[in-house]
Amino acid sequence: MHTPHPRNPATPAPDAGGPAPAAPVVDMGEFESYASARRLTAAEVEGDAVALSWDDGRRARFHRLWLRDNCACASCRHPQTRERVVKLADIAEPGRPEVAVTGQGALQCRWADGHVSLFDPGWLLQRAPGTGAAAAEAPRTWTAAQMQDQLPAVPHAEAMGSDDGLRRWLDALVRDGAALLVDGPREPEAVIRVAERVGWPRETNFGRYFDVVSKPNPNNAAYTAIRLEPHIDLPNWQRPPDFQLLYCLENESEGGDSLLTDGFAAAQALQSEDPEAFETLCTLPVDFRFQDEVSDIRFRAPTIGRDADGNLAEIRFNNWIRDAQPMQPEVAEPFYRGYRRFWELLRDPRFMISFRLEPGTLMAFDNLRVLHGREEFNPNTGRRHLQGCYLDRDLVHSRLRVLERGAG
Amino acid sequence: MHTPHPRNPATPAPDAGGPAPAAPVVDMGEFESYASARRLTAAEVEGDAVALSWDDGRRARFHRLWLRDNCACASCRHPQTRERVVKLADIAEPGRPEVAVTGQGALQCRWADGHVSLFDPGWLLQRAPGTGAAAAEAPRTWTAAQMQDQLPAVPHAEAMGSDDGLRRWLDALVRDGAALLVDGPREPEAVIRVAERVGWPRETNFGRYFDVVSKPNPNNAAYTAIRLEPHIDLPNWQRPPDFQLLYCLENESEGGDSLLTDGFAAAQALQSEDPEAFETLCTLPVDFRFQDEVSDIRFRAPTIGRDADGNLAEIRFNNWIRDAQPMQPEVAEPFYRGYRRFWELLRDPRFMISFRLEPGTLMAFDNLRVLHGREEFNPNTGRRHLQGCYLDRDLVHSRLRVLERGAG
Numbered sequence: 033m034h035t036p037h038p039r040n041p042a043t044p045a046p047d048a049g050g051p052a053p054a055a056p057v058v059d060m061g062e063f064e065s066y067a068s069a070r071r072l073t074a075a076e077v078e079g080d081a082v083a084l085s086w087d088d089g090r091r092a093r094f095h096r097l098w099l100r101d102n103c104a105c106a107s108c109r110h111p112q113t114r115e116r117v118v119k120l121a122d123i124a125e126p127g128r129p130e131v132a133v134t135g136q137g138a139l140q141c142r143w144a145d146g147h148v149s150l151f152d153p154g155w156l157l158q159r160a161p162g163t164g165a166a167a168a169e170a171p172r173t174w175t176a177a178q179m180q181d182q183l184p185a186v187p188h189a190e191a192m193g194s195d196d197g198l199r200r201w202l203d204a205l206v207r208d209g210a211a212l213l214v215d216g217p218r219e220p221e222a223v224i225r226v227a228e229r230v231g232w233p234r235e236t237n238f239g240r241y242f243d244v245v246s247k248p249n250p251n252n253a254a255y256t257a258i259r260l261e262p263h264i265d266l267p268n269w270q271r272p273p274d275f276q277l278l279y280c281l282e283n284e285s286e287g288g289d290s291l292l293t294d295g296f297a298a299a300q301a302l303q304s305e306d307p308e309a310f311e312t313l314c315t316l317p318v319d320f321r322f323q324d325e326v327s328d329i330r331f332r333a334p335t336i337g338r339d340a341d342g343n344l345a346e347i348r349f350n351n352w353i354r355d356a357q358p359m360q361p362e363v364a365e366p367f368y369r370g371y372r373r374f375w376e377l378l379r380d381p382r383f384m385i386s387f388r389l390e391p392g393t394l395m396a397f398d399n400l401r402v403l404h405g406r407e408e409f410n411p412n413t414g415r416r417h418l419q420g421c422y423l424d425r426d427l428v429h430s431r432l433r434v435l436e437r438g439a440g
Numbered sequence: 441m442h443t444p445h446p447r448n449p450a451t452p453a454p455d456a457g458g459p460a461p462a463a464p465v466v467d468m469g470e471f472e473s474y475a476s477a478r479r480l481t482a483a484e485v486e487g488d489a490v491a492l493s494w495d496d497g498r499r500a501r502f503h504r505l506w507l508r509d510n511c512a513c514a515s516c517r518h519p520q521t522r523e524r525v526v527k528l529a530d531i532a533e534p535g536r537p538e539v540a541v542t543g544q545g546a547l548q549c550r551w552a553d554g555h556v557s558l559f560d561p562g563w564l565l566q567r568a569p570g571t572g573a574a575a576a577e578a579p580r581t582w583t584a585a586q587m588q589d590q591l592p593a594v595p596h597a598e599a600m601g602s603d604d605g606l607r608r609w610l611d612a613l614v615r616d617g618a619a620l621l622v623d624g625p626r627e628p629e630a631v632i633r634v635a636e637r638v639g640w641p642r643e644t645n646f647g648r649y650f651d652v653v654s655k656p657n658p659n660n661a662a663y664t665a666i667r668l669e670p671h672i673d674l675p676n677w678q679r680p681p682d683f684q685l686l687y688c689l690e691n692e693s694e695g696g697d698s699l700l701t702d703g704f705a706a707a708q709a710l711q712s713e714d715p716e717a718f719e720t721l722c723t724l725p726v727d728f729r730f731q732d733e734v735s736d737i738r739f740r741a742p743t744i745g746r747d748a749d750g751n752l753a754e755i756r757f758n759n760w761i762r763d764a765q766p767m768q769p770e771v772a773e774p775f776y777r778g779y780r781r782f783w784e785l786l787r788d789p790r791f792m793i794s795f796r797l798e799p800g801t802l803m804a805f806d807n808l809r810v811l812h813g814r815e816e817f818n819p820n821t822g823r824r825h826l827q828g829c830y831l832d833r834d835l836v837h838s839r840l841r842v843l844e845r846g847a848g
Contacts, residue, residue, distance in 0.1 A: 080773065081769035093769050094772075097773075097776040098764075098767055098772045101776070112659070113660050113661055113663075114731060115660060115661050116759055117661070120780060121780055121784060159765070160766060161766045161768040161771075235640055249520055250521050251521055253523050255521075261527065261529075270834055271679040323471045323522060324522075327838050328841035328845075330837070352521070354524060358568060358569045359503065361489035361503040361506075363569075364502075364503030365488065365505075368503070368505040368509070425678060426677050426737050429737075430645075433736035433738075434735065
């Protein structure tokens with residue numbers, strides 16, 4: 033019998049500090065604390081909705097099926113997994129509940145079949161339609177002038193040793209799409225220790241982690257000494273890695289400075305100066321492909337990806353592994369025009385910052401937003417050795433949420 | 441110094457058989473063979489395009505920038521990485537080439553700066569606009585009647601021991617979204633051997649692989665003995681696992697039959713019988729969330745996902761970890777109506793097949809298309825033990841492409 037890997041074994045206990053939040057009135061099966069100071073003052077059935085009023089004057093309406101669906105009693109929500117076990121598909125018609133406010137200010141619903149549901153007033157307030165669960169904040173894009181001398185940096189020891197340090201670093205990484213850890217050990221696989229402090233590395237065709245060095249028989253450009261134009265890694269995957277960690281172990285060669293560009297800032301600039309080119313890059317699918325002895329990994333996606341709401345979601349730019357895709361001459365004309373213009377912006381000093389990585393420094397960035405590159409280096413003048421790995425966005429956000437549980 | 445993991449170490453040499461394809465006229469840096477029997481008979485500059493004719497009468501036009509961009513000479517395409525190193529952004533204006541057909545029927549372009557590019561005629565034909573790189577085939581959806589007694593199955597030994605066996609199994613898995621390996625060993629971690637025969641497992645918060653058994657302190661429904669309604673795994677991840685492998689080691693308990701439904705077939709049925717409900721499920725974002733001591737992983741996406749062309753792309757249905765999301769009563773009404781109807785279809789015997797997994801059988805399925813579940817079982821009547829892991833779609837397709845290289 034095998035059990036799942038233990039997760040984040042190096043995590044210290046949550047920082048002590050601040051009073052524990054008051055216990056909720058009704059246990060809704062959540063790990064996270066929810067506002068428990070508010071009490072309900074009134075509950076009323078209005079058609080298929082239940083209208084509620086809290087003691088601070090706020091009001092909200094919940095559909096009766098939503099309430100039945102989210103009952104948190106031990107037979108509707110599994111007491112150990114905290115998952116929903118009630119199945120609406122098996123309840124022919126829950127009907128309209130009889131509602132009441134309990135002495136502690138909670139909501140009680142009695143259903144047609146006699147089942148009773150209790151809801152914590154703070155939990156309900158958090159989930160009031162239109163108030164809770166705001167959409168993700170738009171990223172704060174940056175130009176070179178805004179970022180040059182202030183790439184966020186946290187000492188390696190603080191991020192590895194304290195929840196607060198880790199939280200500051202991950203906050204910066206999520207906000208700016210790039211952040212450093214500085215003054216770390218010059219130890220092989222230190223990059224893996226950092227990834228495991230957050231979650232675990234995402235394995236790819238380059239392994240669980242990879243060494244960026246000049247190699248005699250390279251299978252990709254990073255393993256040569258040539259200049260690397262700003263790019264994202266693995267656009268040929270349906271879901272390229274979200275975050276990349278690059279840990280500098282040695283950097284004695286001439287050249288090889290690191291380059292970073294906020295691709296969302298460059299895309300916004302393209303949109304305002306040449307909307308037609310922007311639209312072309314947002315809509316024309318581009319083939320990417322990596323092939324070696326054992327792999328042939330392909331994906332097709334536009335250079336600039338937008339989400340369902342039209343917000344910038346991802347940049348797929350990598351000139352090496354863009355495939356030779358069939359393209360009508362009439363399509364090639366606007367594509368190459370827009371592609372060239374975007375490329376010029378990506379390497380424009382207005383947007384691109386450059387700096388030298390010191391041994392013991394880890395550079396982390398959002399691979400789908402912040403493009404990375406490096407200047408050419410001369411491998412005959414000294415050793416240059418980085419180790420890298422990838423990290424899922426889900427894990428970064430999960431780690432932040434769990435850290436915030438302990439933050440009171 | 442560390443090198444990437446060796447990949448697919450158990451792969452036998454490609455099956456011998458059939459004559460090797462004729463060598464291409466020009467080495468375009470591709471692993472894959474390309475039609476080399478065709479020769480060009482004419483090449484002509486027409487404005488910004490180059491018009492080509494082949495000896496079988498076919499004709500096509502390529503934009504001059506496309507040709508410059510895809511030059512495969514040793515200075516434009518890295519001879520070892522096979523990646524593009526020529527940068528159009530650094531060529532102010534390649535101009536219109538002088539073109540000629542070589543004695544071997546290849547295309548020669550001489551550029552304004554004196555650079556010469558050669559193109560293989562078969563490689564060009566493969567990439568002729570409008571002919572090559574067809575869109576992915578639409579999946580062949582299935583109902584229970586179509587699938588019941590013919591879930592594709594390949595003997596474990598054939599898939600593990602021969603390229604042809606592996607290819608037949610992966611072909612079926614991609615086409616039908618589900619396929620079995622049968623008569624395999626009853627060995628712990630055999631599931632990992634299968635994953636490593638294709639690529640490598642995708643690690644999640646449940647580990648590199650997981651044991652599906654009834655546990656005393658479960659953190660999710662699979663680790664209990666309850667009936668599992670048809671569902672996908674990990675809809676709370678931005679990118680849930682693509683394929684799931686479930687390997688049966690023991691199955692002595694009463695109950696516990698496996699359930700599979702082609703979610704695309706059920707979605708098509710919903711679309712034709714209740715277009716409004718279908719549209720609601722395609723557009724209304726649903727919050728999913730898994731929380732335990734160390735994780736809080738959330739994502740928001742519609743129940744039925746479509747791609748940019750409007751084709752079915754993924755199903756996100758999992759009643760346990762659907763979150764209690766804020767929802768206006770006016771939105772809840774159509775959502776719960778559509779959700780219930782879709783659920784009824786997913787468990788409808790028209791669409792759902794059920795069967796008993798034998799020890800030594802591996803069931804693989806497309807987690808984003810084919811929903812899985814199981815009947816309740818009685819853990820007091822005998823042991824039931826499955827091991828599972830996940831596999832990226834990119835790796836499945838890559839493996840198939842590499843297998844096809846050897847297939848002549």
